[in-house]
Amino acid sequence: MDKGDIVKYPPTSTVGKVTDIKSEDGIVWVKLDRTNLYYRESLLVPADPSEYKTTSFKEMQGKAFKGTATVRDLNRMEEEVDISEMMPSGGG
Numbered sequence: 001m002d003k004g005d006i007v008k009y010p011p012t013s014t015v016g017k018v019t020d021i022k023s024e025d026g027i028v029w030v031k032l033d034r035t036n037l038y039y040r041e042s043l044l045v046p047a048d049p050s051e052y053k054t055t056s057f058k059e060m061q062g063k064a065f066k067g068t069a070t071v072r073d074l075n076r077m078e079e080e081v082d083i084s085e086m087m088p089s090g091g092g
Contacts, residue, residue, distance in 0.1 A: 001021065001041055001044070002021075003019065003020070004017060004018060005018045005046070006047045006049050006051070006052045007030070007044040007045065007046060008045050009032070009043060010043070011043070014034060014035060016032030016033050016035060017032065017033045017034075018031070018033075019031050019032065019033045021041070028040070028042070029041065
């Protein structure tokens with residue numbers, strides 16, 4: 001495995017380009033550009049270049065990531081919830 005190779009981490013189907021390789025305590029770690037995380041080399045497999053899609057920063061700025069909310073959204077949701085109906089009754 002070399003810098004610039006396209007690889008996949010099968011447990012999450014993460015595909016990325018190798019940006020760094022290091023060895024620590026006999027384990028080889030490979031850093032991928034998509035996540036900026038290190039993965040054990042032994043768990044990575046070569047990926048087809050067609051699986052690797054580059055996204056520019058400009059494209060990422062315009063898209064909201066699924067599952068994310070702004071602080072304003074969270075505050076509004078908090079105001080909409082009436083927890084008095086959810087309070088446990090009885091003592092213990």
